[in-house]
Amino acid sequence: MSSRRKPSRRTRVLVGGAALAVACAGVVGTVAANAADSGGTAPAAAPAAARGGDLVQSTHLTLDAATGAARAAVEAAEKDGRHVSVAVVDRNGNTLVTLRGDGAGPQSYESAVRKAFTAVSWNAPTSELAGRLAQAPGLKDIPGTLFLAGGAPVTAKGAPVAGVGVAGAPSGDLDEKYARAGVATLGH
Incomplete structure (x- = not known):
C-alpha cells in the first residue's frame, strides 16, 4: 500500500x-x-491627430532658391577676383547648399556653414553679432556658431527662414558683401 x-x-x-x-x-x-x-512586428497604433492649436507652420527656401543665392554670392566674389566658399542653411540650421569656389581655402568651407548658421540663429548679420561678444563673451562657445562678419539672414515677413554664409575673402566685410549679394537674389 x-x-x-x-x-x-x-x-x-x-x-x-x-x-x-x-x-x-x-x-x-x-x-x-x-x-x-x-515582418514580425506588431500592428501599428492608429495615428493620433494633432489639435490645430498644437501646430505651427514655417516657411522654407526651396533648393532652387538656395542654390541661386549661393551661386550669386560666388559670382559676386569672382567679379572682385576673390575665391570663397558659400553655404546656405535652412531655418533649423541644416545645410541646404554649399559651394566651394575655385581656389577657395580649405578653412572657408566650414567657416561659411558656421556663419550661415549663426546668421539664421540670431536673425542678424554676423558683423552685428560680432560686436555683441564684448557684452556676452560666452556667445562664442555656442556649438556651430562663428561670430565673424560674413553671414546674412534671409527673412520672410520678418522671420528668419535661412542664412547665407561666405568665407575666404581677405576680410569679413567682403565676405558679408558677397553673402548679401546672395540674399538679394531672393527678393527678385
Whole structure:
C-alpha cells in the first residue's frame, strides 16, 4: 500500500488554475503572434491627430532658391577676383547648399556653414553679432556658431527662414558683401 496522500482540494484547485493560466497565456501569445505582420512586428497604433492649436507652420527656401543665392554670392566674389566658399542653411540650421569656389581655402568651407548658421540663429548679420561678444563673451562657445562678419539672414515677413554664409575673402566685410549679394537674389 502506498503511503502517498491524496492532494487536498485546495491544492488541486491551485494546480488546475495554474495549468489553465499557462494554457491561456499560450493562446494569447499565439493570437498576438498571428496578428503580427510578415515582418514580425506588431500592428501599428492608429495615428493620433494633432489639435490645430498644437501646430505651427514655417516657411522654407526651396533648393532652387538656395542654390541661386549661393551661386550669386560666388559670382559676386569672382567679379572682385576673390575665391570663397558659400553655404546656405535652412531655418533649423541644416545645410541646404554649399559651394566651394575655385581656389577657395580649405578653412572657408566650414567657416561659411558656421556663419550661415549663426546668421539664421540670431536673425542678424554676423558683423552685428560680432560686436555683441564684448557684452556676452560666452556667445562664442555656442556649438556651430562663428561670430565673424560674413553671414546674412534671409527673412520672410520678418522671420528668419535661412542664412547665407561666405568665407575666404581677405576680410569679413567682403565676405558679408558677397553673402548679401546672395540674399538679394531672393527678393527678385
